[in-house]
Amino acid sequence: MEKTLNGRLMNIRGKDLYVEIHGSETNTPLLYIHGGPGQGCYDFSYHQAERLQEDVRLISVDQRGVCRSEGIKEEESFSVHDIILDYEELRKELGIEKWALLGHSFGGYYSLLYATAFPNSVSHLIFECPTFDSRLSAISLLLKASKLFIEVGNETLAEKCLELSTSEKSAKDLMMEFVDLRPELGERGIEIHIHNFEHTTDYSYYTDDEWKQFHGKSNVHNERLFEEKEVFNSLLPRLKEVTQPALLINGKYDPVTCDEQKRAFREDVKHGESITLQESGHFPHFEEPETFKNVVLNFLK
Numbered sequence: 001m002e003k004t005l006n007g008r009l010m011n012i013r014g015k016d017l018y019v020e021i022h023g024s025e026t027n028t029p030l031l032y033i034h035g036g037p038g039q040g041c042y043d044f045s046y047h048q049a050e051r052l053q054e055d056v057r058l059i060s061v062d063q064r065g066v067c068r069s070e071g072i073k074e075e076e077s078f079s080v081h082d083i084i085l086d087y088e089e090l091r092k093e094l095g096i097e098k099w100a101l102l103g104h105s106f107g108g109y110y111s112l113l114y115a116t117a118f119p120n121s122v123s124h125l126i127f128e129c130p131t132f133d134s135r136l137s138a139i140s141l142l143l144k145a146s147k148l149f150i151e152v153g154n155e156t157l158a159e160k161c162l163e164l165s166t167s168e169k170s171a172k173d174l175m176m177e178f179v180d181l182r183p184e185l186g187e188r189g190i191e192i193h194i195h196n197f198e199h200t201t202d203y204s205y206y207t208d209d210e211w212k213q214f215h216g217k218s219n220v221h222n223e224r225l226f227e228e229k230e231v232f233n234s235l236l237p238r239l240k241e242v243t244q245p246a247l248l249i250n251g252k253y254d255p256v257t258c259d260e261q262k263r264a265f266r267e268d269v270k271h272g273e274s275i276t277l278q279e280s281g282h283f284p285h286f287e288e289p290e291t292f293k294n295v296v297l298n299f300l301k
Contacts, residue, residue, distance in 0.1 A: 035105025038218030251280030
C-alpha cells in the first residue's frame with residue numbers, strides 16, 4: 001500500500017498528481033504551490049498543514065513529474081504552462097470556485113503566472129520569498145555566497161562570485177554557476193537559504209530509497225524546464241496585471257527575493273502589502289512557523 005500523508009493520486013490532464021487536502025470543505029481553500037523547481041510540498045505540509053487546517057482548506061500538490069507524482073517520460077512534451085493548466089484543472093476537479101494561492105520561492109513565479117492567466121479563479125495571492133526574475137535572484141544568491149566564502153577564508157571563490165554578479169551572463173548561466181559553486185561552501189552552504197535552524201523537518205516518513213526515487217523524478221522535471229528556458233524569463237512586467245489582494249512575505253535574511261524585486265512588487269501591485277519576518281531566511285514557513293501561520297491567516301481574513 002502506498003504511503004500517504006493525507007494524500008492521494010489524482011489523474012489530472014492525463015497525469016497522476018500527488019494531492020494532499022487538509023481541513024474542512026467549508027474552510028477557505030488555499031493552494032500551496034511549491035518552488036525548486038521540483039522541491040515538492042512535503043516540508044510545507046509537515047510544518048503548516050496542522051497549523052492551517054483549522055481555518056483553511058489547504059491543498060498541497062507535488063507538481064507534474066515531481067517527487068510522489070507520476071514521472072515525466074522522455075517522449076512526452078512538458079512546459080511551464082502544463083503546471084499552470086494542471087492547477088486550473090485540479091480546481092475544477094475539486095469543485096472550487098475560487099481559491100487563494102500561496103507560492104513559495106519559484107512557486108511565486110507560478111502563482112503570478114496562474115493568477116494573471118486565470119484571474120477569475122484566484123481570490124488572494126500570497127508570495128513567500130518569491131522569484132519573479134531568475135537573473136536578479138541568481139545575482140543576489142551569488143552575492144550572499146561571496147560573503148560566506150570570505151567567512152570560510154576562500155577569497156578566490158568569493159571574488160569569482162562577485163565577478164559573476166556583475167557579468168552579462170544569462171539568467172540560466174548565472175543560476176547554473178551558483179549551483180556549481182554552492183557545494184564548495186560545504187556545510188556552510190545551507191546558510192545561503194536558511195537563517196533559523198530551530199525547527200527541523202523529519203523526512204523519515206519515507207525511506208532513503210524512496211527519497212532517492214522522488215529526487216530522480218524531480219531532476220527530470222528540472223532538466224526539462226531548464227531546457228525549455230521559459231522559467232528564466234522575467235515576470236516583473238506582469239506584476240501590474242495582478243488584480244487580487246496580494247501579500248509578500250519575506251525573510252529578513254532571504255537572498256532570493258532581492259530588493260529590486262521587492263520594490264517592483266510594492267510599486268506595481270495595486271492591492272499589495274508586504275511583511276518581513278525578522279528571524280527567517282528563505283523558508284519562513286518552517287523557520288518561524290507560528291508567526292508565518294498567523295500572518296497568512298490574518299491576511300486571508
